Amino acid sequence: MKKNIQKWFQKYKLHLLIWALFIFYETVVIGLVFNIFGHPITYIAHYTVNLFLFYLHGDLLFPWALKERKAVFWRIPFILFLEVTCFILVSYAIDKSLMFWHIMAAEEQFHLNFHYCLKISYRCLYFLGFATGYYFLITYIKERKKTSELETQHLNDIINNQKSEQELIKAENAFLKAQINPHFLFNTLDTIYHNIDASSPIAANAVIILTEMMRFAVDADKMGDYILLGDEIDQAENLLYLNQMRNNHALGFRLSYTDEVRQIYLIPLVLLTLMENVFKHGNLNVPKHEAVIEIFVKNQALHVVTDNLIDYNPSKKGGGSGLNNIEKRLRYTYGDAVDLVWQTSDANHFILRLSIPLQMLEVHNKPAGKYK
Template identity: 40%
Template sequence: MHMKKTISAGFKGFWIHILIWFLFICYEVVAVGLMVGAFGHPVNYISHYLITIGVFYLSALLVLPFAFKLKAHMLWRAPLGVALLFLIFLLANYYTDLLMIDWHFANRSEGFSLTWAYSSKILYRWIYVFGFSAAYFFLKNYLVERDRAEEMEKQRLERVIEEERIKQALSKAQNDFLKAQINPHFLFNTLDFIYHSISELSQEASQAVMTLSEMMRYAVDSGDLDDTVSLGEEIEQIEKLIYLYQLRKNMELKVMSYFSDQAMGLRFIPLVLLTLVENIFKHGDVGHALHEIRIIAVVEDGELVIETSNAVNLIRSGAGGTNAGLKNIGQRLRFAYGNDIGFHFGREGELFVTRIAVPVSRILHQGERRELLTTNLN
């Protein structure tokens, strides 16, 4: 089947060449004939146009490819090839004219010979033919290189799409695993608090149960939501999370949070900010006397900036955690918004700081990017 298509394409290109040459010859014969007021013998036309066509393809398919094959030798190959082609063209036309005169297919004045005047006339014709031949050669090469580049780009995009599909699947699996770890942590710690305090703080306990229920519903439903959620919705869950931990610590935790209206109005991938805050309570020293918990989400210089900081838990930090949750966040952010987004975390003195910076333009156009990826994958 592939061979039949190749042969069919070859014949199609062959007939296109024949048609173009036919139209060119007809135009030139008629135009020159009307200009000089006379037409030559058909045999004379056929012989000279066979020379023209032959030299055209000799130049385009053999000499020019040879001249430009190696750039190091191009400076001497190209002039030599052009000179030899002209010499072939000149001699072929000259001896053909002699034959046409001898066979009485053409009339020439007495003493016809290879003069400078005749050579100049053939040179003009040669420049005309060689110009078209060179244009055909470069156009053909351009089309071949363009097709090759398009094929390579297509293969590269297919690899990128496949890699992103794998990363997306891996990220989803890791995120599901992360949620499976986080949710029981909230549940059992909060239920433990309720168990020990419900007899004395029944109102607060009931409020804690309600808050917990809403948080668990959000965490579970996030797997069924679109790839993005309103950052304001997630911030609501963060405030509930802080409330639950405040209950456990008798409202003694020092928490400074600030979320700008512009940031809250953006749609962002879910469970990023919530995971960062959960890591603070899970791994940080939240009751430090000097360092408060800081949680910020603002838009600055065209970027959504999310920052958290908390005192380092010196006991837990010595264990050398893997930061799996933070690495998962980084992978999800890079998949959603590009590899060059800002995401840094680490210890700074007595504080553990995380900072995310994502251009707002990418957040706003994430839907278009996801649609493109989905279309390509399908």
């Protein structure tokens, strides 16, 4: 309650100050000049009516009269007549009551006559003039505030646009650098290959495979929305070869696929991400627990199944962000037709099953050409 009162006072403190000065001028200053003072209750009663008329006209009736241009010509005379009439009647009733209670000096010939109505009408129009000026002042302040907010918003939009342009320029520069840096890397790898080809054919072959994989990754954004699954299978075999070479070909890992799946178009980097997940979280060093990735077509659907023994090495723990990202990309492209599930078996194997109806693949696939 106290906070509400403070909030109200803070909002209308300027109004209170102006009205206090105005009432002081009319009651004290004019009273001293003309030596005319009334009873405090008389002042309270009449100024209450004056203030009510002021805000009723300035905040409600006058804005209503101006709301529709076609109705202004009759609304303004109507509210003026209504306000003046009510003000005269209320003022007359207050004066009669004050005389009855002997608060104001009684007049023998006090009637609701033309002279009284003329005097009170002048007083009413006096406050209606102030209220009209108050309305236009408040309207002007609101419009200025609205204009200022629009200008501020426009300025903020300009600043944001400039920031966006700067970010775009930075992105373009980064893109150009990204284009330059891979070329530098590929040239360096090519130099290494020629230097070691004669002395170490195995290492040279690894460099060639690594170069091909990196070129595939760098050019992935230029392949279009879909690529031949066969192209990604080739890179998966390259990835498997490099990992086998690093581990003296001791990893238990088998990549199995049929020839028909190579001609299917799919969004890129699905198979490679699944294979990376096996390398990252799988234990591939137990002979009886070979990791397997199978890709095949069955029941008019493309199926990808991965099965690997789980490696509980703490350094290999992850949050599953790669699989979640694959699921989001697949569902965004193929909708709810995608069936992607994974689970841990009783034998501590991580098993993932992905299936996509061939019909959905044919509908969405718009090949951009074979990766080279």
